[in-house]
Amino acid sequence: MHISVISLFPEMVFNISKYGVVGRAQKRELMTLEIENPRDHVSDIHRTVDDRPYGGGPGMVMKYEPVAAALKAAKDNLTIGCPVVYLSPKGRIFDQTMAKRFAKMPSLILLAGRYEGIDERLFESHIDEEVSLGDFVLSGGEIAAMAVIDTIVRLLPGVLGDDESAAQDSFMGGLLDFPHYTRPEEIDGCKVPEVLLSGDHARIAKWRQKQALGNSYSKRPDLLEKLDLDDEQQTLLDEFLKEQS
């Protein structure tokens, strides 16, 4: 997959992209990342990429031409029909389902805003979709773009090892994760649940499934509402709730 990011802070995107799973995916050529700076696509002496808003008021607006030129440069290196996604709080909230859809695409362009955002006229001709991470204020779309890239790259074939992929599959079943413990067996009077030391893999799997269901029920009931629990899961959840009270 090829991903292009349009950003006024290319080093920010570049540096984060070197770490972890995303860095490894690039080294192994499972994903290529290109970063286009709108500032490299202006010719005036000040290399102006922003300007004051018509109608007045605080803040600056990203100018149409530099963004359009950066998008054109990105598209020249890409397959035709590749969607342009603008990261913005007006967008649909990003989730794993959306990530799966993007991961199927051969290429993707992510546009990160700065200041008060981009000139509205870019939406008519240059942007296919708006995506948001959630309802809060950010200073720029770069961190949102990196979050989206990280999620997508983990879904690309061959990026995660078999173990990691299997773990991801089971917990993308729409539930929260189960609790994790590592050594020592006891710390500050807190013990690791006995079942995890038992070596009984069937019992451990059942316990983890029960914890995942219980966690989801108590901390994210909205996640459970979207699922259709089978009889075994319903029994495990009932047991969890009985054990709690």
Ligand code: 4G1
């Ligand atoms: C009005 C949040 C403005 C923000 C209302 C989540 C936020 C991109 C995201 C803003 C951004 C609210 C995101 C705001 C984001 C242009 C440059 C937009 C940065 C910008 C609730 C600033 N997910 N925010 N405006 O944050 O890009 O993707």
